[in-house]
Amino acid sequence: MPAHEQTATSPDGAPGDPGAPAPDVTAEIRAAIVRGDFAPNQRLVEADLSRQFGVSRSSVRSALFELTNEGLVERVQHRGARVRAVTVAEAVEISEVRMVVEGLCAAKAAERVTDAEAAELRALGEAMRAAVAEGHVLRYSELNAELHRRIVEISGQATAAAVLERLRGQNVRHRFRLALVPGRPNVSLVEHLAIIEEICAHAPEAAERAARRHLSSVIEALKAV
Amino acid sequence: MPAHEQTATSPDGAPGDPGAPAPDVTAEIRAAIVRGDFAPNQRLVEADLSRQFGVSRSSVRSALFELTNEGLVERVQHRGARVRAVTVAEAVEISEVRMVVEGLCAAKAAERVTDAEAAELRALGEAMRAAVAEGHVLRYSELNAELHRRIVEISGQATAAAVLERLRGQNVRHRFRLALVPGRPNVSLVEHLAIIEEICAHAPEAAERAARRHLSSVIEALKAV
DNA sequence: GGCGCCGGGATCGTCGACGATCCGTCGACC
DNA sequence: GGTCGACGGATCGTCGACGATCCCGGCGCC
Numbered sequence: 327m328p329a330h331e332q333t334a335t336s337p338d339g340a341p342g343d344p345g346a347p348a349p350d351v352t353a354e355i356r357a358a359i360v361r362g363d364f365a366p367n368q369r370l371v372e373a374d375l376s377r378q379f380g381v382s383r384s385s386v387r388s389a390l391f392e393l394t395n396e397g398l399v400e401r402v403q404h405r406g407a408r409v410r411a412v413t414v415a416e417a418v419e420i421s422e423v424r425m426v427v428e429g430l431c432a433a434k435a436a437e438r439v440t441d442a443e444a445a446e447l448r449a450l451g452e453a454m455r456a457a458v459a460e461g462h463v464l465r466y467s468e469l470n471a472e473l474h475r476r477i478v479e480i481s482g483q484a485t486a487a488a489v490l491e492r493l494r495g496q497n498v499r500h501r502f503r504l505a506l507v508p509g510r511p512n513v514s515l516v517e518h519l520a521i522i523e524e525i526c527a528h529a530p531e532a533a534e535r536a537a538r539r540h541l542s543s544v545i546e547a548l549k550a551v
Numbered sequence: 552m553p554a555h556e557q558t559a560t561s562p563d564g565a566p567g568d569p570g571a572p573a574p575d576v577t578a579e580i581r582a583a584i585v586r587g588d589f590a591p592n593q594r595l596v597e598a599d600l601s602r603q604f605g606v607s608r609s610s611v612r613s614a615l616f617e618l619t620n621e622g623l624v625e626r627v628q629h630r631g632a633r634v635r636a637v638t639v640a641e642a643v644e645i646s647e648v649r650m651v652v653e654g655l656c657a658a659k660a661a662e663r664v665t666d667a668e669a670a671e672l673r674a675l676g677e678a679m680r681a682a683v684a685e686g687h688v689l690r691y692s693e694l695n696a697e698l699h700r701r702i703v704e705i706s707g708q709a710t711a712a713a714v715l716e717r718l719r720g721q722n723v724r725h726r727f728r729l730a731l732v733p734g735r736p737n738v739s740l741v742e743h744l745a746i747i748e749e750i751c752a753h754a755p756e757a758a759e760r761a762a763r764r765h766l767s768s769v770i771e772a773l774k775a776v
Numbered sequence: 777g778g779c780g781c782c783g784g785g786a787t788c789g790t791c792g793a794c795g796a797t798c799c800g801t802c803g804a805c806c
Numbered sequence: 807g808g809t810c811g812a813c814g815g816a817t818c819g820t821c822g823a824c825g826a827t828c829c830c831g832g833c834g835c836c
Contacts, residue, residue, distance in 0.1 A: 371787070382821045384609075387788090388616070395620050404788055404827050419710040422659075426651035434647075485644040489714055596817070607791045612818090629797050629818055 351381050352389040359398050359409055360498050366411035370399065397496040410496075417497045418545055424493050425541035427486050428474065432521055432537035433530040434481035443480050444526040450476065451522045458511045466515075467505045473518060477525065477537075504547055517543060576606050577614040584623050584634055585723050591636035595624065622721040635721075642725045643773055645718050650766035652711050652718075653699065657746055657762035658755040659706035668705050669751040675701065676747045683736045691740075692730045698743060702750065702762075729772055742768060 355375065358364050370390060376383040390407045393399040400410045412420075439447070450473050457466040474494075478487045504510060517540035524533035580600065583589050595615060601608040615632045618624040625635045637645075664672070675698050682691040703712045729735060742765035749758035 419708055423652060423711050423714060426655045427648060430651045483644055486648050489648060
């Protein structure tokens with residue numbers, strides 16, 4: 327029955343199976359934007375996307391709303407949606423907010439971290455060190471995201487987590503570019519290790535300072551590009 | 552032609568004028584929640600709201616989505632929406648995030664504030680002082696919101712502004728209760744004046760500390776209730 | 777020749793109906 | 807008597823169609 331297989335991810339003109347649990351169009355469009363299939367400032371016409379993904383216009387519409395308040399899409403009344411182009415200035419602003427909120431999370435994490443979690447963080451740090459040593463930029467980037475995510479998790483701040491989640495999605499593009507700057511991973515690594523150490527030492531204020539120092543360095547690097 | 556007039560605000564069973572520019576249902580529901588017409592945890596059934604406000608279910612649906620990511624409404628797949636009840640613990644979390652973000656804004660405002668804006672802030676401070684002296688709690692509360700908003704505006708941080716806007720909406724209820732604590736306005740007033748002074752003195756770090764001190768005090772007051 | 781007005785096309789906002797999913801309840805079986 | 811499974815009501819998610827709004831181009835007028 328190979329002929330019956332259906333590529334749920336392929337955006338062809340499939341008739342759309344009414345029985346299927348509606349594959350998440352939001353996720354698909356988001357992925358397409360992050361991946362670069364939809365260029366910045368490209369218009370996103372509801373009817374087109376509707377045909378392209380094989381779902382109704384309502385679904386596309388709702389997806390575009392969701393992506394709008396994730397900050398990936400811009401909408402103007404009666405004038406449609408387009409992929410949001412995040413300028414460097416905006417990326418800096420976003421990172422500034424991230425700086426203070428992640429600082430808060432680092433402080434809270436330092437207060438609440440358990441021994442098991444501390445060990446986990448240290449293991450992450452070692453993995454990052456290894457990735458940098460071996461020049462695995464992509465791997466390092468993943469671990470980076472993982473570390474930030476894990477710290478927020480340990481902090482137990484649901485509100486901050488939601489805020490950061492949204493902010494982070496907006497400058498995936500700039501983040502990419504940043505990881506490729508020569509020498510950048512080394513600087514970044516040291517800062518990350520410092521954050522880990524302060525959290526494991528249950529030093530809230532020092533952890534906050536370390537987190538802010540790190541993001542501050544990210545901001546400088548952003549400005550330099 | 553007085554008979555043709557239509558009370559756009561009255562949520563009766565009017566047939567709904569298709570020519571009308573669709574009064575913003577989102578705003579109406581939001582107002583109803585903030586005002587207390589819809590109690591916390593009350594179920595918000597799309598069909599009911601649809602009849603109640605005289606718009607189609609799709610419009611109500613879209614409004615509920617918007618309110619959901621403003622944090623005023625909770626939604627569960629296939630199980631409907633209800634008014635979100637913000638616990639004290641959540642209100643504290645929200646205020647903690649506000650603390651660091653408003654701290655950032657205060658610092659940026661201190662860097663960018665012009666003389667005209669400084670004068671405006673000082674005038675606001677005086678108005679607040681007068682309101683407290685005369686016991687105008689409501690007036691003070693309004694000026695309070697105005698001050699915070701203005702500082703963010705001066706800071707020029709659009710991202711931070713958006714984040715704060717959303718956070719602020721979520722604990723309107725708790726904010727109300729707080730203003731009524733005896734002696735609270737006096738404490739709050741002093742802190743506000745300190746923020747204003749540091750901003751006007753172009754002292755970013757001091758301004759950030761003052762803003763954090765203020766929010767920190769708000770958090771303590773929240774916990775005490 | 778430049779400016780303002782007006783139609784055509786494209787696109788969005790709104791609507792009511794259909795199918796799918798979930799919860800509560802009743803009945804049967806162990 | 808307790809537990810499991812099936813039925814029914816309620817509610818949500820999705821769909822395609824209609825009307826409204828906006829931009830773009832051509833035409834007339836100054």
